[in-house]
Amino acid sequence: MYDKKIGRNDPCWCGSQIKYKKCHLFRDKQEPMKHWEINREFNNVNSRKKCSCPDSFNESCTGNVIRAHTVPKTSSLKAISDAGHVLGLKMSYEAIRKNRGRPLLEKIGINHASTFNGFCKYHDDVIFAPLEKESFVASQKQCFLLAYRAFAREYYAIVGAQELSTLRHGADKGKHIEAQFDIQMNNFLYELGNRAAIEDLNYHKSYFDSALENDDFSTARAVIFTFDEAPPVMVCGGTNPDFDFDGNPVQDLMDLMKRTDNLSVTSYYDGEKGIIAFSWLENSDETCCKVMSSLLHKDREEYVPIIIQYMFKNFENVFVSPKWWESESETNRKILMKLFGDNISTNISPNANGITKPLSVYNFPQLRDVITVGSPLSTEP
Numbered sequence: 283m284y285d286k287k288i289g290r291n292d293p294c295w296c297g298s299q300i301k302y303k304k305c306h307l308f309r310d311k312q313e314p315m316k317h318w319e320i321n322r323e324f325n326n327v328n329s330r331k332k333c334s335c336p337d338s339f340n341e342s343c344t345g346n347v348i349r350a351h352t353v354p355k356t357s358s359l360k361a362i363s364d365a366g367h368v369l370g371l372k373m374s375y376e377a378i379r380k381n382r383g384r385p386l387l388e389k390i391g392i393n394h395a396s397t398f399n400g401f402c403k404y405h406d407d408v409i410f411a412p413l414e415k416e417s418f419v420a421s422q423k424q425c426f427l428l429a430y431r432a433f434a435r436e437y438y439a440i441v442g443a444q445e446l447s448t449l450r451h452g453a454d455k456g457k458h459i460e461a462q463f464d465i466q467m468n469n470f471l472y473e474l475g476n477r478a479a480i481e482d483l484n485y486h487k488s489y490f491d492s493a494l495e496n497d498d499f500s501t502a503r504a505v506i507f508t509f510d511e512a513p514p515v516m517v518c519g520g521t522n523p524d525f526d527f528d529g530n531p532v533q534d535l536m537d538l539m540k541r542t543d544n545l546s547v548t549s550y551y552d553g554e555k556g557i558i559a560f561s562w563l564e565n566s567d568e569t570c571c572k573v574m575s576s577l578l579h580k581d582r583e584e585y586v587p588i589i590i591q592y593m594f595k596n597f598e599n600v601f602v603s604p605k606w607w608e609s610e611s612e613t614n615r616k617i618l619m620k621l622f623g624d625n626i627s628t629n630i631s632p633n634a635n636g637i638t639k640p641l642s643v644y645n646f647p648q649l650r651d652v653i654t655v656g657s658p659l660s661t662e663p
């Protein structure tokens with residue numbers, strides 16, 4: 283057996299760099315972690331306070347780090363709320379445990395929906411003023427800020443996931459040796475992927491930061507869909523697209539040595555029109571241009587259902603109007619929750635289900651315009 287060969291003072295087999303005697307020796311006899319301990323750690327990490335501004339702006343950080351909304355509260359969330367609530371996914375350990383890992387849309391107060399502790403009061407105000415205080419004219423700066431906010435949230439979340447590694451490492455306390463091997467093997471693969479993701483996001487962060495530092499937003503690109511009213515589905519998220527809207531693979535996310543391209547999707551309401559924006563920076567042109575032109579090549583009436591499905595398929599930071607959700611048929615809700623489940627599950631292999639064609643007809647405000655910003659996008663077939 284393994285534990286007869288390994289010395290008490292040898293580095294532990296699990297890769298922790300800790301001596302075996304202080305790590306996995308007698309792990310099976312240790313007290314399993316309590317739910318409240320896991321919950322506390324989870325909440326600590328997900329409420330940690332850190333301004334996401336470029337390091338060179340740190341001196342001007344003032345005020346406390348606040349609960350910043352990624353979907354604006356007063357204009358957007360309020361517009362789709364019912365008695366102060368929207369529907370969304372509760373991302374707490376308690377909620378995940380209660381729902382046994384199945385995604386469930388639950389009522390969330392608009393003060394809490396879409397927030398993260400990722401900007402100080404000053405930078406949240408100053409950096410995002412062109413979005414919060416001006417109507418949306420699809421300027422490159424506004425398009426940049428939409429991508430930036432989604433990116434900052436993504437970055438905050440992934441660093442948080444990294445900080446939970448101690449928790450993951452202790453998940454096998456009290457379990458027998460085979461289960462310990464399984465758990466630590468999963469952890470190892472998870473950490474490997476997570477580290478690659480952080481390196482990747484650091485690479486993107488340098489592009490976002492330098493645009494802010496130089497006040498030069500010429501690298502921003504976007505395809506904007508505008509609507510007569512507030513979109514009943516609000517989202518703010520970043521993704522590394524693996525398929526285009528025709529189902530063709532566009533980048534290999536399993537190749538950990540290669541930088542991945544990043545696409546943000548944001549919806550909001552500026553008080554006059556609804557907006558769903560796909561935005562990215564120049565360094566992600568290769569993938570994002572392919573992805574977006576594959577959408578624009580479709581029939582115009584297919585845009586909206588496919589976009590709705592795309593939002594459910596790719597993001598967990600999604601907020602839904604309770605009235606709209608009720609107005610949709612049982613079948614439609616099932617379709618969308620199935621896509622939402624694909625997104626959250628870790629054991630479904632990547633696929634393009636639900637993004638290549640409309641799976642149903644949904645109620646949605648009238649599409650007004652499609653605007654392409656700053657992009658070398660080709661609309662030739």
Ligand SMILES: [Zn+2]
Pocket residue numbers: 294295296297298305306
């Ligand atoms: Zn160990």
Ligand SMILES: [Zn+2]
Pocket residue numbers: 333334335340342343344401402403404405
């Ligand atoms: Zn700050």
